[in-house]
Amino acid sequence: MINFEEELKKFHPSLEVEDAEDAIYNQDLTDMADLLVKMIKESEEKPNDNEVS
Numbered sequence: 001m002i003n004f005e006e007e008l009k010k011f012h013p014s015l016e017v018e019d020a021e022d023a024i025y026n027q028d029l030t031d032m033a034d035l036l037v038k039m040i041k042e043s044e045e046k047p048n049d050n051e052v053s
Contacts, residue, residue, distance in 0.1 A: 014020075
């Protein structure tokens with residue numbers, strides 16, 4: 001059976017919207033678009049062995 005008093009002791013309120021936005025946006029996360037741009041730039045910088053000179 002659920003002990004509501006124990007469960008209430010474990011409760012932590014969620015972040016406010018502004019706090020959550022700050023926590024999310026302040027992380028330096030690389031997304032797929034960033035990875036694709038990096039890969040394209042790297043491939044353009046390297047000479048391609050398959051190209052005919």
